Amino acid sequence: MTDREVVISIRDLHKSFGGTKVLKGINLDLYRGENFVVLGRSGSGKSVLIKVIAGLLKPDSGIVNVLGLQVDLLSQKDLQALRLKLGFIFQSSALYDSMSIRENLEFSMIRNFRHLSTKEINIAVDEVLEAVGLREKINQMPSDLSGGQIKRIGIARTLILRPDIMLYDEPTAGLDPITCTEINELINEVQRIYNTSSIIITHDLTCAKATGHRIAMLQDGNFSRVGTFAEVFNTDDISAKSFFDYNFIN
Amino acid sequence: MNIRESAIRLINRIYCTLKKYRSGDDLFTKKIDAFFLEVVDVHKFVTRFFKELFTKPFEFKEIINQCYQVGFKSVPLITLTGFVIGIVFTKQSRPPLVEFGAASWLPSLIGIAFVRALGPLVTALIAAGKVGSNIGAELGSMKVTEQIDAMDVSAVNPYKFLVVTRVTATTIMIPVLTLYCTLVGLLGSYLNVHLNEMTSITAYFESAFSSVSFLDVYSAVFKSIVYGFTIGIVGAYRGFNATNGTQGVGKAANRAVVFSMFLIFAEEITIVQITNWLATL
Numbered sequence: 001m002t003d004r005e006v007v008i009s010i011r012d013l014h015k016s017f018g019g020t021k022v023l024k025g026i027n028l029d030l031y032r033g034e035n036f037v038v039l040g041r042s043g044s045g046k047s048v049l050i051k052v053i054a055g056l057l058k059p060d061s062g063i064v065n066v067l068g069l070q071v072d073l074l075s076q077k078d079l080q081a082l083r084l085k086l087g088f089i090f091q092s093s094a095l096y097d098s099m100s101i102r103e104n105l106e107f108s109m110i111r112n113f114r115h116l117s118t119k120e121i122n123i124a125v126d127e128v129l130e131a132v133g134l135r136e137k138i139n140q141m142p143s144d145l146s147g148g149q150i151k152r153i154g155i156a157r158t159l160i161l162r163p164d165i166m167l168y169d170e171p172t173a174g175l176d177p178i179t180c181t182e183i184n185e186l187i188n189e190v191q192r193i194y195n196t197s198s199i200i201i202t203h204d205l206t207c208a209k210a211t212g213h214r215i216a217m218l219q220d221g222n223f224s225r226v227g228t229f230a231e232v233f234n235t236d237d238i239s240a241k242s243f244f245d246y247n248f249i250n
Numbered sequence: 251m252n253i254r255e256s257a258i259r260l261i262n263r264i265y266c267t268l269k270k271y272r273s274g275d276d277l278f279t280k281k282i283d284a285f286f287l288e289v290v291d292v293h294k295f296v297t298r299f300f301k302e303l304f305t306k307p308f309e310f311k312e313i314i315n316q317c318y319q320v321g322f323k324s325v326p327l328i329t330l331t332g333f334v335i336g337i338v339f340t341k342q343s344r345p346p347l348v349e350f351g352a353a354s355w356l357p358s359l360i361g362i363a364f365v366r367a368l369g370p371l372v373t374a375l376i377a378a379g380k381v382g383s384n385i386g387a388e389l390g391s392m393k394v395t396e397q398i399d400a401m402d403v404s405a406v407n408p409y410k411f412l413v414v415t416r417v418t419a420t421t422i423m424i425p426v427l428t429l430y431c432t433l434v435g436l437l438g439s440y441l442n443v444h445l446n447e448m449t450s451i452t453a454y455f456e457s458a459f460s461s462v463s464f465l466d467v468y469s470a471v472f473k474s475i476v477y478g479f480t481i482g483i484v485g486a487y488r489g490f491n492a493t494n495g496t497q498g499v500g501k502a503a504n505r506a507v508v509f510s511m512f513l514i515f516a517e518e519i520t521i522v523q524i525t526n527w528l529a530t531l
Binding site for chain 1: 307388392395396397399400401402403404405406407411
């Protein structure tokens with residue numbers, strides 16, 4: 001794994017809100033083509049971590065390098081250019097509710113690739129809708145879709161820009177087990193077809209097991225355990241064990 | 251207690267107050283800090299508008315869409331309000347003018363009142379309620395549901411797409427609506443005058459505009475541009491900085507209306523003073 005290209009490198013990342021320290025010296029290397037899962041309880045700072053990576057939040061200290069560029073030092077223009085290579089899937093999917101599915105998908109494409117013709121944009125829209133299996137929903141509004149479909153469209157909206165890195169924020173939160181399995185399969189499919197590297201934020205162990213090549217547990221602002229699913233959970237460590245027991249026994 | 255002791259106690263008190271101020275423990279000082287921080291924030295927000303307005307890419311299509319939303323969709327409300335105010339204002343003004351034998355001045359009075367004050371002010375207040383709250387609520391809801399962040403991470407500048415387009419639309423459309431409101435108000439007034447004095451529409455409008463100067467029209471248009479900008483920027487600022495979920499959206503919409511109305515009155519007083527001063531030159 002260490003010979004592979006590092007696409008995200010984080011060193012000693014600290015982030016706090018007011019007096020509350022959320023991230024306390026995070027270190028992370030994400031390799032090309034890898035799915036890295038960050039597990040942790042609600043409020044442990046998982047979402048803050050990927051928001052810092054996407055440049056939505058500024059770190060207090062530490063270095064966040066994405067595709068060789070230090071995110072917090074980039075100008076607005078350079079940050080926008082970098083964001084074309086980053087796909088961010090929000091927990092709520094954050095679809096633009098005043099726009100149809102087609103408009104949601106073509107929105108960023110029209111504005112970032114102004115040289116493209118309408119025909120080329122339509123082909124790209126069709127292609128990503130095909131990839132997430134929702135081609136027939138193209139003219140509907142987000143309010144007409146189910147939770148699982150909204151997640152899929154959220155993924156399609158980022159895929160249309162052909163990102164190198166995908167950042168998933170709780171991709172299976174609030175979904176039934178069958179839809180969760182479908183989303184997990186979709187995440188793996190996206191990684192396989194588009195050769196993306198992903199950071200998947202979740203507290204769902206089924207999702208972590210199904211999608212993660214490596215898994216890290218975020219506790220008290222730092223990664224307490226990092227490794228494969230088996231390495232992380234074959235332990236007597238009470239914090240990891242209780243997390244595992246809650247997900248798979250309860 | 252001698253003078254020395256009193257002086258020491260006084261110094262001690264001042265020291266404690268200053269210490270309290272510096273540490274920011276006091277609620278009052280925290281509010282002052284918050285106020286000045288917001289002033290800086292507003293300044294940055296407004297400066298960014300002018301910077302982004304003249305930088306490529308331009309969102310012409312969205313500006314036209316917003317002009318339609320702000321302008322065309324406000325027409326029914328402006329028509330009703332302007333027309334009713336025209337009738338009522340004429341009806342209320344007639345008795346005192348008749349008492350002084352100056353009923354023939356009624357069209358001029360209405361003309362001056364509508365062009366100088368009623369048209370711009372009524373349009374601005376209605377737009378602050380309808381358009382300002384709409385912008386505040388829409389952007390606020392986009393903010394709390396992370397749609398603005400979603401635009402940001404998909405390499406689209408949300409400020410340009412959401413704020414610049416809306417503020418430009420209000421700045422363009424409020425003057426247009428003001429002229430329309432003035433016209434509709436004068437028509438309402440004409441209806442009342444016609445029913446009482448059987449005046450022709452040509453004679454009425456000739457009389458109404460006889461006392462209106464170029465400065466009146468110019469200041470009315472200038473005022474409405476300022477009001478339009480105020481309504482747009484206040485609504486957008488409140489929406490763009492909304493927090494705390496749905497409650498925050500409600501607050502953003504409410505504050506957008508209250509602040510823009512407050513600013514509109516302050517601007518009205520200032521511009522009237524300047525116009526009066528210019529008229530005396």
